Amino acid sequence: MNDRGFGKRLAQELPRWQKEGWVSAEGGQAILADLDARHQKLAWASSLALIGALLLGIGVITWFAAHWNEISKLMKLVLIFLALVASHVAHGFCQTRGALPKLAQGMAFLSVLFFGAAIMLIGQIYHIDAHFPDGIALWAAGGLLTAWLLGSQPAMVTSIALAALWTWTEQVEYRAMNWPLLGYLTLATVPLLRHDWKIAARGWGGLSILWMIGWHAQPWIGEVWESYAHIRLFALQVLGIAGCWALAQASEHPLARAVRGDFLLAALIGAFVFTFPDFASHHAVPAGEMAPWFAALVGAAALYAAGILRLVRASDLATKRLRIVIALSTCFALLLAFEVFPQGDFLRGIPQGDFLRGIGPRGGGLPALLWNALFLGVLYWIGDLGIRHGDRLMVNRAFIGFSIWMLARYFDTFWSLLDRALFFMAGGILLLAGGGWLERRRRALLHDIEERRQS
Amino acid sequence: MNLWLKITLLVVVQVAALAAMIADKQWTLNTGTPVVLQTEPVDPRSLFMGDYARFAYPISRLRLDGETALGGDKDFKQHDTLWVALKPDPDGAKAVSVHHQRSAIGPELLALKGEVQSLNENEWDRATNKSIPQRTLNVRYGIEQYYVQEGTGGEVERPRGGEKVSILVAIDARGKAGILAVLLDGRERYRESLF
Numbered sequence: 262m263n264d265r266g267f268g269k270r271l272a273q274e275l276p277r278w279q280k281e282g283w284v285s286a287e288g289g290q291a292i293l294a295d296l297d298a299r300h301q302k303l304a305w306a307s308s309l310a311l312i313g314a315l316l317l318g319i320g321v322i323t324w325f326a327a328h329w330n331e332i333s334k335l336m337k338l339v340l341i342f343l344a345l346v347a348s349h350v351a352h353g354f355c356q357t358r359g360a361l362p363k364l365a366q367g368m369a370f371l372s373v374l375f376f377g378a379a380i381m382l383i384g385q386i387y388h389i390d391a392h393f394p395d396g397i398a399l400w401a402a403g404g405l406l407t408a409w410l411l412g413s414q415p416a417m418v419t420s421i422a423l424a425a426l427w428t429w430t431e432q433v434e435y436r437a438m439n440w441p442l443l444g445y446l447t448l449a450t451v452p453l454l455r456h457d458w459k460i461a462a463r464g465w466g467g468l469s470i471l472w473m474i475g476w477h478a479q480p481w482i483g484e485v486w487e488s489y490a491h492i493r494l495f496a497l498q499v500l501g502i503a504g505c506w507a508l509a510q511a512s513e514h515p516l517a518r519a520v521r522g523d524f525l526l527a528a529l530i531g532a533f534v535f536t537f538p539d540f541a542s543h544h545a546v547p548a549g550e551m552a553p554w555f556a557a558l559v560g561a562a563a564l565y566a567a568g569i570l571r572l573v574r575a576s577d578l579a580t581k582r583l584r585i586v587i588a589l590s591t592c593f594a595l596l597l598a599f600e601v602f603p604q605g606d607f608l609r610g611i612p613q614g615d616f617l618r619g620i621g622p623r624g625g626g627l628p629a630l631l632w633n634a635l636f637l638g639v640l641y642w643i644g645d646l647g648i649r650h651g652d653r654l655m656v657n658r659a660f661i662g663f664s665i666w667m668l669a670r671y672f673d674t675f676w677s678l679l680d681r682a683l684f685f686m687a688g689g690i691l692l693l694a695g696g697g698w699l700e701r702r703r704r705a706l707l708h709d710i711e712e713r714r715q716s
Numbered sequence: 717m718n719l720w721l722k723i724t725l726l727v728v729v730q731v732a733a734l735a736a737m738i739a740d741k742q743w744t745l746n747t748g749t750p751v752v753l754q755t756e757p758v759d760p761r762s763l764f765m766g767d768y769a770r771f772a773y774p775i776s777r778l779r780l781d782g783e784t785a786l787g788g789d790k791d792f793k794q795h796d797t798l799w800v801a802l803k804p805d806p807d808g809a810k811a812v813s814v815h816h817q818r819s820a821i822g823p824e825l826l827a828l829k830g831e832v833q834s835l836n837e838n839e840w841d842r843a844t845n846k847s848i849p850q851r852t853l854n855v856r857y858g859i860e861q862y863y864v865q866e867g868t869g870g871e872v873e874r875p876r877g878g879e880k881v882s883i884l885v886a887i888d889a890r891g892k893a894g895i896l897a898v899l900l901d902g903r904e905r906y907r908e909s910l911f
Contacts, residue, residue: 335911410722
């Protein structure tokens with residue numbers, strides 16, 4: 262557990278320990294004050310080391326830029342390599358002889374910056390004008406190796422940020438699938454599984470989602486507003502991400518605990534998008550080869566089913582409530598399947614298939630109505646899950662989701678009255694009342710969680 | 717693993733990666749076939765890296781239709797990799813045809829690898845002052861920029877009246893090109909070396 266997490270946990274536990282008589286009130290205060298003072302020093306040391314490393318890095322780069330013409334080619338190379346080696350050696354000294362772990366992290370971060378500067382400067386010295394994302398990929402790989410070998414979270418976070426830039430340029434600017442990123446993500450899990458790096462783990466989750474967003478920029482899927490393929494792909498991605506969330510939610514591993522917040526948020530945003538009645542109505546009617554989409558649906562559904570199954574097995578809910586959860590999860594998957602095949606193409610030849618096919622195509626009111634009901638049900642489940650597990654983040658997410666949903670439906674319903682003062686007055690009162698009620702409920706639930714934890 | 721051993725491993729791998737960048741470039745320059753290309757200089761400046769000259773070549777714009785159309789394939793998209801068949805000439809190599817595959821280029825011609833930057837469907841006709849249909853590929857070969865000493869870029873970017881800037885490039889067996897020298901009126905102004 263990191264220093265901040267330990268302090269937070271201690272502050273939550275101390276009142277109970279005092280009540281039990283294990284710790285005196287003065288002793289409890291003294292422990293918290295001491296921890297707070299130490300934490301402040303550590304945070305300052307850490308921030309100063311990172312800022313110092315950043316300033317030194319910028320200074321070295323600008324010095325090179327200012328004296329570039331006066332330095333021979335060989336000397337430039339020697340300086341570049343020396344700067345890189347020096348940052349690594351400084352890390353080693355800080356870690357061993359100096360016993361300065363925070364400064365050592367700053368040096369690891371600096372070495373990643375130096376490696377990037379080395380790539381750019383060698384590119385300039387030798388007039389290397391290659392495919393631009395390749396340089397960023399090499400930089401990210403160097404950062405990953407640094408994080409791996411030196412056990413440095415700042416290096417890992419920098420490497421993930423560079424990998425995000427790499428995949429963005431490759432997939433969005435060059436419109437090419439960045440398959441090598443899968444290798445990077447796999448390798449990055451090795452240090453993430455070894456260390457409890459929450460920020461880096463969340464970055465890893467965000468990077469995976471960014472990679473999936475990049476699929477929509479590919480030429481094989483067509484232009485965004487012309488092809489229904491985007492809706493299909495989006496629905497499949499939401500299903501797959503929901504499956505990843507369920508798998509992570511059922512696991513107690515620190516990496517799974519860290520990334521599940523990202524996956525939950527992405528799945529909720531995906532479901533929320535489908536609650537809009539006009540979503541996808543301007544897209545062309547789906548056409549083309551169905552088999553690859555069907556295969557992708559089967560794959561995503563298998564991942565989702567595995568996640569829900571693990572979640573259900575690990576659940577301590579009563580059978581009746583568990584059935585509701587299973588029904589909710591099944592409805593979610595079925596509605597997404599209908600988004601993939603809005604005209605129920607895969608139902609041809611099945612008895613009652615014609616009735617089900619009548620629900621589509623997308624753009625009608627019924628799918629949106631079902632999605633809205635389901636979205637509210639999912640939010641309720643998320644909130645309930647958060648309360649039972651004492652997870653404040655999940656409770657907050659459920660309430661934020663509900664507030665955004667309410668706002669969206671309000672504008673959807675009363676948009677035609679936008680030019681009337683009544684719209685603002687009635688809307689303001691409604692939202693104020695609703696918002697106030699929601700906030701009170703949220704606080705009451707969080708208070709309950711706190712009380713249950715202490716009892 | 718011991719920390720110092722890890723640091724040694726890290727240094728070795730990172731230095732090897734950087735050395736590989738240099739070695740790859742030098743391999744092109746040392747083993748490639750020298751070819752002269754005429755240029756059409758433009759004038760940028762990199763804030764980070766100081767002066768550099770950006771070159772456009774006649775082979776940077778490849779016409780796919782009309783009277784001056786090149787032979788070979790026609791169906792290219794943005795960011796496609798392409799192969800240009802070059803016929804060396806002391807006055808500047810000429811593009812003969814353009815292909816998706818290298819195997820389509822005969823042994824008597826040089827194969828140069830490039831990437832489609834953009835595809836134009838129309839061209840401005842100065843004679844009639846009208847836009848006319850003309851499919852043209854804008855291609856990048858990785859020899860479009862050259863870093864020069866600060867303050868000297870103007871010589872290359874804006875040559876004095878009558879001076880002609882041409883580039884001596886080396887094209888290796890993989891179709892990769894590298895700038896060997898910058899020529900002003902056929903005389904070497906800048907020459908590449910390892911150190």
